[in-house]
Amino acid sequence: MSEQAHPARPGENSGSTDPGSKISVRGLKKSFGTNEVLKGIDVEVADGEVVCVIGPSGSGKSTFLRCLNKLEDITAGSVLVGGIDLTEPKVDLNKVRQQIGMVFQHFNLFPHMTVLENITLAPVELKKQTKEQARQSGMDLLKRVGLEEKADARPASLSGGQKQRVAIARALAMNPGIMLFDEATSALDPEMVGEVLQVIRDLAAVGMTMVVVTHEMGFAREVADRVIFMADGVICEQGSPEEIFSHAQQSRLQDFLAKVL
Amino acid sequence: MQRLPIARRTRPGGLAVAGALLTVLAMFFGVSGASAQVPSAPSNVEGKTFTIGTDTTFAPFEFRDSSGELVGIDMDIIRAVAKSQGFTVQIKSLGFAAALQALSSKQVDGVIAAMSITDERKKVYDFSDPYFDSGVQMAVAKDNTDIKGYADLKGKTVTAKTGSEGESFAQSIAGRYGFTVKPLDQSATMYELVKSGNAAAVFDDYPVLAYGVSQNNGLKTVTKKEAGGSYGFAVNKGQNAELMAAFNTGLAELKDNGQYQAILDKYLKSPQDTVSADSSFWALLVSSMPALLKGLQNTVVVTLISFAFAMLLGLFFGFLKVSHNIVSRGVATTFVNIFRGTPLLVQAFFFYFGLPQIIGQPVNIWVAGVLTLSLNSAAYVTEIVRGGIQSVDPGQLEASRSLGLGYGTSMRRVVVPQAFKIMTPALINQLVILLKDSSLLLAIGFAELLYQGQQIYSNNFRISETLLIVAAMYFIVIMILTKLSNIVDKRFNK
Numbered sequence: 206m207s208e209q210a211h212p213a214r215p216g217e218n219s220g221s222t223d224p225g226s227k228i229s230v231r232g233l234k235k236s237f238g239t240n241e242v243l244k245g246i247d248v249e250v251a252d253g254e255v256v257c258v259i260g261p262s263g264s265g266k267s268t269f270l271r272c273l274n275k276l277e278d279i280t281a282g283s284v285l286v287g288g289i290d291l292t293e294p295k296v297d298l299n300k301v302r303q304q305i306g307m308v309f310q311h312f313n314l315f316p317h318m319t320v321l322e323n324i325t326l327a328p329v330e331l332k333k334q335t336k337e338q339a340r341q342s343g344m345d346l347l348k349r350v351g352l353e354e355k356a357d358a359r360p361a362s363l364s365g366g367q368k369q370r371v372a373i374a375r376a377l378a379m380n381p382g383i384m385l386f387d388e389a390t391s392a393l394d395p396e397m398v399g400e401v402l403q404v405i406r407d408l409a410a411v412g413m414t415m416v417v418v419t420h421e422m423g424f425a426r427e428v429a430d431r432v433i434f435m436a437d438g439v440i441c442e443q444g445s446p447e448e449i450f451s452h453a454q455q456s457r458l459q460d461f462l463a464k465v466l
Numbered sequence: 467m468q469r470l471p472i473a474r475r476t477r478p479g480g481l482a483v484a485g486a487l488l489t490v491l492a493m494f495f496g497v498s499g500a501s502a503q504v505p506s507a508p509s510n511v512e513g514k515t516f517t518i519g520t521d522t523t524f525a526p527f528e529f530r531d532s533s534g535e536l537v538g539i540d541m542d543i544i545r546a547v548a549k550s551q552g553f554t555v556q557i558k559s560l561g562f563a564a565a566l567q568a569l570s571s572k573q574v575d576g577v578i579a580a581m582s583i584t585d586e587r588k589k590v591y592d593f594s595d596p597y598f599d600s601g602v603q604m605a606v607a608k609d610n611t612d613i614k615g616y617a618d619l620k621g622k623t624v625t626a627k628t629g630s631e632g633e634s635f636a637q638s639i640a641g642r643y644g645f646t647v648k649p650l651d652q653s654a655t656m657y658e659l660v661k662s663g664n665a666a667a668v669f670d671d672y673p674v675l676a677y678g679v680s681q682n683n684g685l686k687t688v689t690k691k692e693a694g695g696s697y698g699f700a701v702n703k704g705q706n707a708e709l710m711a712a713f714n715t716g717l718a719e720l721k722d723n724g725q726y727q728a729i730l731d732k733y734l735k736s737p738q739d740t741v742s743a744d745s746s747f748w749a750l751l752v753s754s755m756p757a758l759l760k761g762l763q764n765t766v767v768v769t770l771i772s773f774a775f776a777m778l779l780g781l782f783f784g785f786l787k788v789s790h791n792i793v794s795r796g797v798a799t800t801f802v803n804i805f806r807g808t809p810l811l812v813q814a815f816f817f818y819f820g821l822p823q824i825i826g827q828p829v830n831i832w833v834a835g836v837l838t839l840s841l842n843s844a845a846y847v848t849e850i851v852r853g854g855i856q857s858v859d860p861g862q863l864e865a866s867r868s869l870g871l872g873y874g875t876s877m878r879r880v881v882v883p884q885a886f887k888i889m890t891p892a893l894i895n896q897l898v899i900l901l902k903d904s905s906l907l908l909a910i911g912f913a914e915l916l917y918q919g920q921q922i923y924s925n926n927f928r929i930s931e932t933l934l935i936v937a938a939m940y941f942i943v944i945m946i947l948t949k950l951s952n953i954v955d956k957r958f959n960k
């Protein structure tokens with residue numbers, strides 16, 4: 206998987222779409238009022254590719270990620286997921302979102318439900334599975350993140366690391382082809398970061414397509430097929446972890462790395 | 467008696483204002499106030515049923531006895547007339563001004579409410595032959611032996627009701643007999659003033675005084691009554707002629723066969739058994755409980771029904787308020803502004819007296835009561851729901867939507883359950899407010915707890931004790947309701 210062909214750097218191939226792309230972003234712009242946060246993003250993510258997004262605070266990483274499942278309205282440009290253009294007015298967003306799992310910095314678990322109910326809510330409500338099937342596959346997912354004994358616990362009784370592992374299990378419940386992580390470990394105490402990263406690492410190992418916004422440079426270096434450096438609403442530089450971390454071209458990236466490494 | 471009984475009989479001003487208000491409201495809703503009325507052909511009244519409006523409490527003409535039954539001179543006369551003329555009456559105890567409004571809006575066919583026949587009223591209503599001759603009389607404290615006539619008032623202070631015939635009569639002779647008049651607004655205060663010796667005498671309506679004396683209110687009369695106005699039964703001008711004819715015939719018959727005098731004697735001469743020898747608090751509690759419990763039942767039922775509707779409406783408008791659609795938000799905001807921005811009493815009057823004019827048919831008092839309370843409360847519930855939903859972390863909705871769940875499902879399964887937990891204390895509070903506000907429905911004659919209490923103390927004059935019992939009953943019910951709500955809250959929001 207590390208031998209993926211990397212799409213060209215921004216601006217170089219604005220024309221054609223790689224048919225193997227799971228995600229294809231072209232000319233993406235996003236403004237909040239008059240504040241233009243994304244200023245034209247072009248990116249292709251191939252099937253099974255792990256893309257890590259790094260960059261300074263406020264550079265638009267979260268906004269970019271949230272445009273990929275249209276949690277944010279898109280101001281201009283297009284976002285294609287599995288060949289479906291999310292900017293089309295007629296597109297069934299709920300269908301598309303079932304294909305994209307998302308993990309949030311602050312977990313966003315449903316506090317009024319047990320851990321297992323958090324996971325089975327979507328499959329049962331969307332009639333993908335019967336209650337019993339959902340329970341079974343929910344337990345399997347919990348086993349996978351090492352929390353089967355917490356099935357009947359409330360989120361409030363879990364540690365931060367456990368919460369985030371449940372959130373990942375929940376995001377996996379609809380069996381998505383893509384996973385989006387927005388600083389999944391930033392709200393965690395340092396001793397819990399490892400357990401969550403291990404779960405993401407495991408997902409990478411089984412070939413899950415992932416876009417991971419992270420501040421964990423070591424992790425990005427280890428897991429990413431490609432690293433994207435965002436600054437000021439544009440992709441400033443991208444490449445293999447080696448290229449980004451050891452042979453940074455631009456001074457902004459060099460400055461950024463000097464601060465975080 | 468705390469409804470300014472005399473003022474109402476001499477000054478039709480209140481009615482005119484209420485009528486004008488209704489007209490304005492009707493115009494506001496784009497409907498002409500003058501609804502076409504099919505003139506009823508004068509025919510025999512036998513077998514028919516007429517709805518008669520009356521005051522809530524104006525002893526001895528209309529009031530509730532200790533069993534909660536509406537009795538009094540007016541009630542006995544109209545029932546006796548109905549019996550002799552072979553029709554049936556359905557009595558609506560509404561309040562004086564409310565009864566006249568109901569007559570105008572055709573909620574009732576006629577009004578009998580110790581209403582004096584005046585030229586001004588004759589322009590709007592047709593009156594029967596007078597059935598009672600009123601007049602002003604003087605009363606002094608029961609144990610007072612000094613005052614035997616007006617001449618004994620020299621240098622003393624007397625009291626009378628502000629703006630009443632009693633006051634004008636007292637003023638007219640004050641100079642001649644050398645006393646001063648201190649007008650007061652409340653009958654109860656006037657009587658207290660006399661009993662405590664702060665006023666030597668009170669000038670009030672003869673029937674009111676006579677009844678009070680018969681009820682051992684601590685006063686006695688020592689002079690004859692001064693001749694005054696006469697009371698009549700009223701229908702809308704030019705309508706219900708056959709009912710009016712039957713009333714006059716029936717009244718004449720009652721006078722001939724002695725029934726009429728018997729009715730007057732019953733209330734004005736013989737002491738009532740309601741104020742029995744046992745005047746302890748305990749006896750009052752026992753005798754008033756059946757009527758009060760009936761009122762309490764109505765209070766609780768109207769509160770619960772209204773709260774259920776308020777919740778449904780409040781949820782609906784609350785969702786509109788948090789929606790992204792500007793029209794939906796506007797609709798919800800308008801709803802809230804209307805019902806939060808106008809007094810509950812105006813809403814109650816509108817639904818009970820105004821709405822019938824617009825839709826052209828009577829509105830049941832329960833319907834009017836529930837409409838008033840539920841719409842008013844729904845405005846507040848809407849805001850509670852909006853606040854509750856908005857206080858749920860937006861990340862919850864995002865997490866749910868990111869799973870592919872739709873907006874409706876996400877709200878239902880994720881946001882609303884959490885919002886409810888936040889809203890529960892405010893909703894319980896709203897329920898308590900609703901229950902307390904339901905007492906305002908007494909203004910349209912809805913027989914809830916405070917209304918029943920009023921009926922009782924205007925009959926037995928034991929105002930403070932009766933009100934204490936009523937307050938205690940409200941308090942207990944609200945405590946129980948709060949406790950129950952908290953238990954339910956714990957169950958569902960654990």
Ligand SMILES: Nc1ncnc2c1ncn2[C@@H]1O[C@H](COP(=O)(O)OP(=O)(O)OP(=O)(O)O)[C@@H](O)[C@H]1O
Pocket residue numbers: 237240242260261262263264265266267268269
């Ligand atoms: N809902 C919003 N309304 C207005 N402005 C927003 C909104 N969300 C984000 N922004 C602005 O967009 C810019 C980019 O925000 P974004 O959260 O995407 O940055 P980020 O790269 O994820 O930063 P961080 O590393 O701190 O998470 C910021 O200036 C932020 O203030």
Ligand SMILES: [Mg+2]
Pocket residue numbers: 266267268387388
């Ligand atoms: Mg961010």
